[in-house]
Amino acid sequence: xxxxxxxxxVLSGIVFSIGLIGVLIRRNIIIILLSVExxxxxxxxxxxxxxxxxxxxxxxxxxxxxxxxxxxEVAVGLAIIIALYRHSASINIDDFRLLKW
Amino acid sequence: xxxxxxxxxxxxxxxxxxxxxHVIKERAHLIAVPAVVGSFLLSLMALNEVASGAILxxxxxxxxxxxxxxxxxxxxxxxxxxxxxxxxxxxSSLVHVYTIGYMHGEPGYARFFSNIALxxxxxxxxxxxxxxxxxxxxxxxxxxxxYLLIGHWYERESARAAATKAFLVxxxxxxxxxxxxxxxxxxFGSLQYQDVFSQLDQMAGGTVNLLGAxxxxxxxxxxxxxxxxxxxGAVGKSAQVPLHVWLPDAMEGPxxxxxxxxxxxxxxAGVFMVARLAPLYNLSPVAMxxxxxxxxxxxxxxxxxxxxxxxxxxxxxxxxxxxxGYMMMACGLGAYVSGMYHLLTHxxxxxxxxxxxxxxxxxxxxxxxxxxxxxxxxKLPVTYWTFVxxxxxxxxFPLTAGxxxxxxxxxxxxxxxxxxxMLTVLGLLTAMMTAFYSFRLVFVTFxxxxxxxxxxxxxxxxxxxxxxxxxxxxxxLSILAGYIGIPEFLAxxxxxxxxxxxxxxxxxxxxxxxxxxxxxxxIAAAYFVYVKxxxxxxxxxxxxxxxxxxxxxxxxxxxxxxxxxVMPTLKVxxxxxxxxxxxxxxxxxxxxxxxxxxxxxxxxxxxxGQAQNYALAMTVGAVVILGAxxxx
Amino acid sequence: xxxFVFFYFASIIVVTAGLVVxxxxxxxxALALLxxxxxxxxxxxxxxxxxxxxxxxxxxxxxILVLYLFVVMLLNLKREEHFHSQxxxxxxxxxxxxxxxxxxxxxxxxxLGKNLADANTTxxxxxxxxxxxxxxxxxxxxxxxxxxxxxxxxxxVGAVILTKxxxxxxxx
Numbered sequence: 001x002x003x004x005x006x007x008x009x010v011l012s013g014i015v016f017s018i019g020l021i022g023v024l025i026r027r028n029i030i031i032i033l034l035s036v037e038x039x040x041x042x043x044x045x046x047x048x049x050x051x052x053x054x055x056x057x058x059x060x061x062x063x064x065x066x067x068x069x070x071x072x073e074v075a076v077g078l079a080i081i082i083a084l085y086r087h088s089a090s091i092n093i094d095d096f097r098l099l100k101w
Numbered sequence: 102x103x104x105x106x107x108x109x110x111x112x113x114x115x116x117x118x119x120x121x122x123h124v125i126k127e128r129a130h131l132i133a134v135p136a137v138v139g140s141f142l143l144s145l146m147a148l149n150e151v152a153s154g155a156i157l158x159x160x161x162x163x164x165x166x167x168x169x170x171x172x173x174x175x176x177x178x179x180x181x182x183x184x185x186x187x188x189x190x191x192x193s194s195l196v197h198v199y200t201i202g203y204m205h206g207e208p209g210y211a212r213f214f215s216n217i218a219l220x221x222x223x224x225x226x227x228x229x230x231x232x233x234x235x236x237x238x239x240x241x242x243x244x245x246x247x248y249l250l251i252g253h254w255y256e257r258e259s260a261r262a263a264a265t266k267a268f269l270v271x272x273x274x275x276x277x278x279x280x281x282x283x284x285x286x287x288x289f290g291s292l293q294y295q296d297v298f299s300q301l302d303q304m305a306g307g308t309v310n311l312l313g314a315x316x317x318x319x320x321x322x323x324x325x326x327x328x329x330x331x332x333x334g335a336v337g338k339s340a341q342v343p344l345h346v347w348l349p350d351a352m353e354g355p356x357x358x359x360x361x362x363x364x365x366x367x368x369x370a371g372v373f374m375v376a377r378l379a380p381l382y383n384l385s386p387v388a389m390x391x392x393x394x395x396x397x398x399x400x401x402x403x404x405x406x407x408x409x410x411x412x413x414x415x416x417x418x419x420x421x422x423x424x425x426g427y428m429m430m431a432c433g434l435g436a437y438v439s440g441m442y443h444l445l446t447h448x449x450x451x452x453x454x455x456x457x458x459x460x461x462x463x464x465x466x467x468x469x470x471x472x473x474x475x476x477x478x479x480k481l482p483v484t485y486w487t488f489v490x491x492x493x494x495x496x497x498f499p500l501t502a503g504x505x506x507x508x509x510x511x512x513x514x515x516x517x518x519x520x521x522x523m524l525t526v527l528g529l530l531t532a533m534m535t536a537f538y539s540f541r542l543v544f545v546t547f548x549x550x551x552x553x554x555x556x557x558x559x560x561x562x563x564x565x566x567x568x569x570x571x572x573x574x575x576x577x578l579s580i581l582a583g584y585i586g587i588p589e590f591l592a593x594x595x596x597x598x599x600x601x602x603x604x605x606x607x608x609x610x611x612x613x614x615x616x617x618x619x620x621x622x623x624i625a626a627a628y629f630v631y632v633k634x635x636x637x638x639x640x641x642x643x644x645x646x647x648x649x650x651x652x653x654x655x656x657x658x659x660x661x662x663x664x665x666x667v668m669p670t671l672k673v674x675x676x677x678x679x680x681x682x683x684x685x686x687x688x689x690x691x692x693x694x695x696x697x698x699x700x701x702x703x704x705x706x707x708x709x710g711q712a713q714n715y716a717l718a719m720t721v722g723a724v725v726i727l728g729a730x731x732x733x
Numbered sequence: 734x735x736x737f738v739f740f741y742f743a744s745i746i747v748v749t750a751g752l753v754v755x756x757x758x759x760x761x762x763a764l765a766l767l768x769x770x771x772x773x774x775x776x777x778x779x780x781x782x783x784x785x786x787x788x789x790x791x792x793x794x795x796x797i798l799v800l801y802l803f804v805v806m807l808l809n810l811k812r813e814e815h816f817h818s819q820x821x822x823x824x825x826x827x828x829x830x831x832x833x834x835x836x837x838x839x840x841x842x843x844x845l846g847k848n849l850a851d852a853n854t855t856x857x858x859x860x861x862x863x864x865x866x867x868x869x870x871x872x873x874x875x876x877x878x879x880x881x882x883x884x885x886x887x888x889x890v891g892a893v894i895l896t897k898x899x900x901x902x903x904x905x
Contacts, residue, residue, distance in 0.1 A: 003735060003739045010835060011743045011746065013834045014747055017830055018747070018751055018754055018827070021754060021824055022753065023716050024716055024720065024817075024822075024823030024826070025819055025820050026817065027817055031754075031759060033801075034753055035753065041769070041773055044773070044785075044789075048782045048785060051782065052781055058869070060784070060866055061866060061870060061874050063782075064866070064870070065877060067789070068884060071792055072887070074797045075888045079891065080895055082895070083896060091808060093711065099710040099711075099715075713817075714819075717822065720823075724826060731840065
């Protein structure tokens with residue numbers, strides 16, 4: 001336990017912020033989804049770190065479930081992207097403006 | 102308690118005819134006439150009871166109780182009330198019968214009967230009221246009925262305008278009346294006649310400081326204020342100057358209602374009110390002087406205008422105006438009994454004159470201009486002779502009821518002091534003019550060569566029995582009413598006021614002679630001008646052109662009102678509409694809508710449709726919340 | 734020693750995460766992500782979560798990334814062009830958020846934790862990580878486990894339906 005848990009928290013924070021920035025500034029929908037994966041990974045790191053430091057396995061079980069959900073989300077997200085591409089031959093998020101007033 | 106049926110029967114007739122008129126149609130008179138005749142018979146019963154000295158007080162219903170204010174409905178029947186009850190029911194019954202013939206075949210037949218039934222109900226309740234609020238409610242109600250009836254032929258624009266004019270002018274008077282009632286409540290704490298009369302001695306000396314609110318000092322007797330405000334109501338209802346302008350225009354309505362409302366009953370409500378409240382007026386000499394002067398001016402003005410009018414109904418209308426002035430003047434000089442006496446006899450002969458005009462109008466197929474009449478005395482004998490009797494009564498010819506009542510009135514006026522003497526002289530002058538114009542009417546309409554339109558000249562005949570019988574009855578009453586001892590009957594109702602009966606003495610004989618002389622002089626002058634010298638009227642009119650124009654144009658009162666009141670009001674309304682209603686109010690309301698739309702247009706930018714913008718918004722929110730967590 | 738290992742993994746993770754976000758070519762981004770996943774797995778191993786490390790590689794690197802690459806190849810994507818309009822704002826907000834999170838952690842209490850320890854769930858370093866997780870999963874967390882399987886089922890069905898040709902044009 002040389003490495004204090006705060007290091008892991010900081011690491012997790014950095015990766016999460018990078019993922020958030022990625023969601024906000026990339027136009028390619030696939031890259032946006034990848035950034036979401038980054039965010040999920042960051043939380044996983046956090047959970048596992050705390051699970052190790054608190055000696056409680058619940059954290060790891062949580063990661064297990066987060067992983068599952070991430071997988072499901074990717075499947076559906078990519079299916080949506082394919083449907084969108086079929087509809088308008090573009091996966092630039094700027095081209096989908098149906099929510100506009 | 103059965104006396105509650107007196108007003109109730111016409112009310113039931115009104116409801117039945119009002120709701121079922123379109124079904125009942127031509128048979129409406131079968132409901133209306135019995136109702137009114139029933140009221141008449143019950144009034145006779147009341148007469149019987151009251152004549153033996155009883156005064157009937159019948160509380161009917163307590164409407165509301167709110168703190169100090171109790172609003173009730175009740176009946177108060179004394180000699181004055183009974184006299185009015187009989188006048189109203191007799192004239193109303195006769196008019197109902199007359200209407201059967203006059204309005205025969207008209208589409209609004211049932212509606213007319215329902216409206217006059219409503220009017221009869223309202224008028225009866227008015228005279229039988231025992232508290233101020235009730236009399237005010239029914240005061241307004243008769244005003245409403247007047248509006249409905251004047252505008253009976255509502256397809257005519259002149260009728261609609263006249264009805265509105267009557268209602269508006271009455272409303273001005275009613276406002277004054279209402280202020281007077283409020284003052285009474287504030288001063289006496291109650292609206293019942295009884296309570297007010299019993300407290301008069303204590304309140305008599307009270308004054309009110311008119312300029313107190315702005316720190317000044319102008320003390321006026323409370324009683325004077327109250328009486329003056331109440332009198333404003335009477336000015337409106339009884340068509341005194343300056344609120345007389347509605348009465349001549351009210352001739353747009355059918356003749357039966359001119360007889361009923363604008364001769365015998367509604368317009369007399371003002372005089373009745375002053376007489377009923379005699380104890381109040383007796384405490385305020387100032388108010389009484391005002392009443393007398395207003396009455397005198399009206400009397401004179403009405404007579405001067407009647408001299409030149411060519412529409413027969415207008416002549417009789419201005420004559421009514423003048424006679425109302427007489428009555429009001431008498432009440433203002435303290436001669437309440439004489440005033441009411443004249444009111445009652447006038448009811449009979451004026452109704453007779455109006456119904457006679459109606460008969461002529463019907464016989465000549467709705468012709469009202471006397472220049473197109475003439476030579477009718479042989480073709481319409483019953484109408485002619487009853488009309489003559491009515492005119493004689495109006496002129497105060499000896500032995501008619503009008504003679505006795507006008508004589509008593511002038512005598513009482515003379516006996517009441519300096520102002521009274523001045524007004525009596527004016528009254529004698531007016532009596533001469535009255536005789537002149539009423540016989541001018543007779544001579545031009547019935548005598549001489551026929552100037553009737555040739556189309557109708559062949560069909561001129563006496564109207565049906567339903568119209569002539571009321572004429573006959575009224576003619577009889579116009580004579581007999583002087584002999585049944587009305588003044589003696591009414592005197593107990595005015596204790597302390599001027600007693601009825603005949604005064605003896607030099608003044609009495611003098612007045613009687615002068616009044617008779619004035620009347621005969623007037624008749625003779627009319628005969629001379631209109632029968633003996635054919636071109637004289639036109640020459641006289643040309644010679645006294647300005648006076649003639651003044652009289653013909655009703656002293657330009659309507660024009661003056663139009664210029665000073667109506668036009669400015671319309672201008673103010675117009676500017677209020679354009680500047681305030683459209684610009685300010687609509688502007689504000691539309692402005693709110695526009696502001697909301699603008700706000701929406703501004704915030705719409707947030708809904709860009711781009712998912713990343715929304716993600717950005719979420720991030721901003723997260724940052725803010727975390728920041729709040731850190732710093733608080 | 735352990736610190737050095739941690740810093741190695743952490744720095745690679747951060748660098749590759751940045752590369753995912755910064756690179757224009759989507760395939761390059763995916764490959765950078767792949768490297769990141771491996772290093773995250775390594776981090777898990779140092780934290781005595783071996784089971785999770787392997788699952789991470791199997792699921793994330795082996796399934797999810799492969800799926801991404803399939804789609805990228807399928808759609809035959811091109812490079813992106815200019816910078817996004819939200820670049821500056823996004824960067825700024827990201828940094829602010831990170832700073833706030835760190836501040837919060839530093840400011841908050843650090844005594845939490847020992848009360849969370851539950852007798853049944855304390856780690857036993859003598860038994861294997863897999864066995865321990867398995868035992869926990871099938872006893873205390875059985876219900877969420879079943880629900881997770883349901884989620885996967887829904888995802889499968891959804892993905893099939895969404896990509897079925899002709900479903901948007903209606904039944905023909």
